[in-house]
Amino acid sequence: MRIGRHARLVGMGIVILAALGCAQDEGNEKPSTTGTPVEPPPEPSADLSRNIQKTGLTIDLSTMTGTAVIDLAGSLTGTGASFEAAGLEIQGVSRAEGPLKWSLAQGQLDVGVPKSQGSAQITIDYKFKEQAQFEGLMAKGSTLVWPTFCGNLFPCHSDPADGTTFELTVTGTPAGMMTLYPPAIGIDVPSYQIAWATGSYTKLDIGTTFQGTHLVAYYLPGGGTDAQNGTAKLVDIMNFYETMLAGYPFGGEAGAIAVDWGATAYGGMEHHPLWHVSTLAMGDPWIQAHEAAHAWFGDGVRPACWEDFVLSEGTVSYLEARAITEVLGADEGTKVWSHYQTRLNKAMAEAASKIAWPEGCGEVDILKDLFGDIAYMKGAFFFRALEAKVGKAKLDPSLKAFFLKHKGKAAHFQDLLDIVKSVAGYDPSACAAAWLRSEAVPAEQVCP
Ligand SMILES: [Zn+2]
CATH class of the missing domain: 2.60.40.1730 (tricorn interacting facor f3 domain)
Structure with a gap:
């Protein structure tokens, strides 16, 4: 998910709806007594x-x-x-x-x-x-x-x-x-992950990846130019992910659906194979790259606990920056990291917890305790520091090995660190703890 680059959602919180008492006990019907006796x-x-x-x-x-x-x-x-x-x-x-x-x-x-x-x-x-x-x-x-x-x-x-x-x-x-x-x-x-969207849609054919994933976009009235701009390089971005990680895990057709989330919500949601992007953000290739990457992290491999949220959003934020750098060029990549720095600074200045990867499982309230930019941005910068230490040539195969091992399963962030240790030959535990389990931001931009 990526919401709030320009405007943050407000008011998200868990609402316990009153039980629909009228429905109680209506299900206690007797089973059919015709035919062979059935145990009640x-x-x-x-x-x-x-x-x-x-x-x-x-x-x-x-x-x-x-x-x-x-x-x-x-x-x-x-x-x-x-x-x-x-x-x-x-x-x-x-x-x-x-x-x-x-x-x-x-x-x-x-x-x-x-x-x-x-x-x-x-x-x-x-x-x-x-x-x-x-x-x-x-x-x-x-x-x-x-x-x-x-x-x-x-x-x-x-x-x-x-x-x-x-x-x-x-x-x-x-x-x-x-x-x-x-x-x-x-x-x-x-x-x-599951969702639908109803509207007056027009389909845009974007192209097909090397591995045969056909990419599409659907836009609402007036949204054609945004859909084209946002997805102009999507084939290249998907090629980057499919080459770096593995084949697209959700079938032969994928793409973006523009959804009307109102006048201020800027972002998207990983509803693969047809991820949703708010009409305001549909023309933004960064958001498209972000939601596309969730096919591998967040969806294809899901967090085992909400405490492992950084496995989804930290990894995806890093992959977004990598894909944009690769496909749109180093200057655009620098802009992404500059923007991430601003987001990190802003998140660090806020009152919320600065811990991106809390210990435990099933104890945090994801919306109250974790849903902010800390997990996204500390996660992205941790991976950048790790990349600076081991190099893309060792980090990328680690991410791929992790995905292939855990595809269709729940995994802990620790599982990813374990695979980095075995594939890249470097134990990132201390670096991960410094970035993700500390309130601070490490001064070093390279894992020690
Ligand atoms: Zn996301």
């Missing part, structure tokens, strides 16, 4: 640790209803499965054999799922609604659920450790408009 479904109980393997969503915009077909990891011990569903009105939960018992309280949907050796597939029918800006479906027709708002759009786990594949179908688009979304995401990704 278990009572609902809480278990947020039950792994979600696949999320198949069918959304109808005309009725604001959704059906989520969710594959859960099997369990021979527990019968509980819980989902975040704070903004949803649950209409029913079932499996192929019949209805399941459920309850909804304080934004959490608990379901009773019969024990199973393999995956258990359950279907959740629900209604959803428009949400405040950046907390689900927005008034202008696009969705954004990062970091913890997926439960306003579909039953989910927002914990990035639990990745899921996705299938998505959206119907009920108003006449004359188009809803853009990926029909499927085939490797495990964080729940914040």
Whole structure:
């Protein structure tokens, strides 16, 4: 994600929506008694640790209803499965054999799922609604659920450790408009990756990378010039990433969708394979390079804990600068780093924590404790200091090896440091601690 180069989002914070009490207990229907006797479904109980393997969503915009077909990891011990569903009105939960018992309280949907050796597939029918800006479906027709708002759009786990594949179908688009979304995401990704955008879109064909990734952009009325300017070098930028890291992980077509985030929000969100960029930023190749890089860091490999946020944004900010330098030239690269220095200085002058990589897992509040420029900028400068120490010839293969090892999985930032140590032959732990776990900014621009 990249928001706020010119304007910062205000008011982002976790909103605990009141539970939709009217829906409680309506799911406790008796199973069908016809045919072979079926064991009665278990009572609902809480278990947020039950792994979600696949999320198949069918959304109808005309009725604001959704059906989520969710594959859960099997369990021979527990019968509980819980989902975040704070903004949803649950209409029913079932499996192929019949209805399941459920309850909804304080934004959490608990379901009773019969024990199973393999995956258990359950279907959740629900209604959803428009949400405040950046907390689900927005008034202008696009969705954004990062970091913890997926439960306003579909039953989910927002914990990035639990990745899921996705299938998505959206119907009920108003006449004359188009809803853009990926029909499927085939490797495990964080729940914040999925999105759609509805609007009067025009498609721009950008070109194809060496490895065959076809790049596109979609723009809103009046946005054609911005879309062209922002993506003019996108093929080269994607070629840079695909060569440096690995082939694009989300299928044969990728690109940017312009979304109306209002008059002040400048930035984008890593909704690969069709990332979103605010109309204000659509013409900015830096933002496009940033969101494109998230295919590898943040999406393709997701943070195991919110504490590992720097694995996403620090790495991506560094890659953005590398790609811009490579493709648009050294002068433009210098501008990026100069801008980063300004952002770092500004972030250091603010009251918020200066720790980019907190210890622990699952303890920070991502929005209150970490979502600022510290993780982005300290992360970028740490990688630059590391590059200055080991050289691109050793750093780049380290990033590639890390991606290939953890693609489709959750990883800790420490996992990346471990791979740098083995591939580049330099232990970056002390340098990482100085940059990322200290309140200060190291005076040295090169790792010691
Ligand atoms: Zn980002």
